[in-house]
Amino acid sequence: MVTVTIAVIQFGGSNCDRDSVRALETLGFDAELVWHEDGLPDDVDGIMLPGGFSYGDYLRAGAMAARSPIMEEVREAAADGTPVLGVCNGAQIGCESSLTPGVFTTNESARFQCEHVHLRVENADTPWTRHYEEGDVVELPIAHGEGRYEITDERLDELEAEDRIIFKYCDAEGNVTPEANPNGSKHAVAGVTGDSDHVAVMMPHPERASLDDLGRTDGKPVLQGFAD
Amino acid sequence: MTAFTATVTVRLKRGVLDPEAETTQRQLERLGFDLDDLRSADRFEIDLDADGADEAAERAEEMAERLLANPTIHDYDVEVAERE
Numbered sequence: 001m002v003t004v005t006i007a008v009i010q011f012g013g014s015n016c017d018r019d020s021v022r023a024l025e026t027l028g029f030d031a032e033l034v035w036h037e038d039g040l041p042d043d044v045d046g047i048m049l050p051g052g053f054s055y056g057d058y059l060r061a062g063a064m065a066a067r068s069p070i071m072e073e074v075r076e077a078a079a080d081g082t083p084v085l086g087v088c089n090g091a092q093i094g095c096e097s098s099l100t101p102g103v104f105t106t107n108e109s110a111r112f113q114c115e116h117v118h119l120r121v122e123n124a125d126t127p128w129t130r131h132y133e134e135g136d137v138v139e140l141p142i143a144h145g146e147g148r149y150e151i152t153d154e155r156l157d158e159l160e161a162e163d164r165i166i167f168k169y170c171d172a173e174g175n176v177t178p179e180a181n182p183n184g185s186k187h188a189v190a191g192v193t194g195d196s197d198h199v200a201v202m203m204p205h206p207e208r209a210s211l212d213d214l215g216r217t218d219g220k221p222v223l224q225g226f227a228d
Numbered sequence: 229m230t231a232f233t234a235t236v237t238v239r240l241k242r243g244v245l246d247p248e249a250e251t252t253q254r255q256l257e258r259l260g261f262d263l264d265d266l267r268s269a270d271r272f273e274i275d276l277d278a279d280g281a282d283e284a285a286e287r288a289e290e291m292a293e294r295l296l297a298n299p300t301i302h303d304y305d306v307e308v309a310e311r312e
Contacts, residue, residue, distance in 0.1 A: 060298060067295060096298065103300045110247035150244060150301050184245065 006226055007034040007044040009074070009090075011065045016051035016088065016207060023207035024048070027223055036065070040073040046083040046226040047074055049090025051143070051205060061104065061146040062092030071097045083127060083198045083226055088144055091191075091201035100194045100201045101159060102151035104144075108184025112145035117182050119190050119204060120170040123163045126197035131221035137174045138167075138218040140204035142182060147203040149185035149192070156186055167191035167202055200225075229277040231311040234288035238297045238304045239269035272296055281308045 006029050010017045017033055024031035031048075034041060055064035065071065071093070078084045078099060086094035094100045107113060116139055124134040132138065151159070159165055167190040171180040181188045183203075191202030206219025240246050246268060253266040274291065278284035288306045297304040 059295070063295065063298070095300075101300075103298055105301060106247050108245065108247055110251045148245070148247075152300070184247075 003030050004045045004227055005030045005032065005043060006046040006048055007032055007041060008048045008050055009034050009036055009070060010050075011036050011052070011054035011068065011093075013054040013056060014050050014052035014089070016205065020048050020050045020087070020207045023210035023219070024223055024226070026211055027220060029223075029226060034070075036068050036070040040070055040077060044077070044082065046085070047077060048226075049074070049084070049086035049093050049201075050207075051088030051090060054089055054093065057146070060092075060096065062089060062094075062096040065089075065093045066096035075099060078194065078199045081196075081198060084194075084200075085128065085222070085225065086201035087205055087207065088142075088147075088203055091203050092146060094194075094199075094201035099199055100192055101155060101164075102149055102189075102192065104147050104203060105150050106146050107144070107148050107182075112143075113147075113182055114141070114143040115182065116141050117190075117204060118170050118172050118174075118180065119167040120174045120176060122165045122168055125163070126166055126193055126200065127225035128191075128197075128200045128202075128222050129166050129225075131224055135174060137170060137172065139209070139216055140206060140219055141208050142204050144183070144203055147183045147185065149187075149189040149203075151186060153186075156189075159192060160187065164193045164197075165189050165191070166193060166200060167204070229279060231275070231277055232281065232284040232308050233311045234274045234276060234284050235307045235309070236272040236274065236288050236292050236296055236304055237269050237307075238272070238292065238302050239267065240301055241303050244301050270296075275311060281310075284308045
């Protein structure tokens with residue numbers, strides 16, 4: 001098997017970095033932690049922005065990390081076709097750095113929420129979702145205080161029309177309802193792609209549902225997207 | 229060069245949900261205050277030296293554009309005053 005190297009970027013306050021490495025290694029990837037000040041290695045085949053509380057969520061979640069020098073390199077790599085996945089704080093960083101549209105901001109509840117949620121696969125034709133079928137319901141954990149997807153109605157309609165929404169919060173049967181939306185996200189958006197679908201961000205944690213020992217493994221297919 | 233303080237106020241665009249402000253409003257109402265609405269905003273006071281007020285405002289605006297505000301959800305305004 002060809003070795004696929006994934007850089008997991010560590011910022012001060014990242015805390016899902018090692019979980020991400022372990023999940024990626026379990027799936028057969030060569031995952032390496034990259035401290036943001038060290039810059040992006042030349043030979044990476046994929047980039048993961050992990051969860052956490054980079055820079056203490058100062059100003060806005062992800063705002064500081066998004067403007068760090070390594071994110072310039074990440075944007076360039078993404079533009080050159082390198083797959084990039086942002087999860088949780090990584091999703092907030094992705095949106096703050098314009099890799100992906102919109103913003104993840106304070107939950108409707110104004111509280112930190114740590115729970116399992118159901119997601120409906122909205123577009124199964126991206127690297128991150130092609131091992132699912134459209135309409136599949138997957139269960140993943142969330143752990144965030146700022147996960148409410150916010151964007152103008154016009155822009156969101158465009159994203160819907162362009163099939164850029166990859167996951168929506170739903171109930172166990174796959175119905176997208178207000179009750180099944182944990183944080184008040186517009187259109188129940190849980191994950192969205194960038195201008196190209198090899199760049200995506202999502203608030204739920206696939207890496208926390210990828211190890212057989214921990215029970216559910218619904219998140220594996222998302223991480224397998226790095227292999228495509 | 230003159231010493232200025234540029235005050236950048238960043239607020240959510242009208243229509244964007246502000247759960248913290250809603251929670252604060254509810255708490256004020258619980259304390260017996262009567263109010264119609266409450267909005268919160270972030271205020272940054274930036275001390276800087278510039279050739280004139282226009283230049284000071286321009287630099288503060290760039291700071292708002294680049295970092296202090298997120299144009300997807302925020303509006304901002306800048307006020308400049310000479311500093312003693």
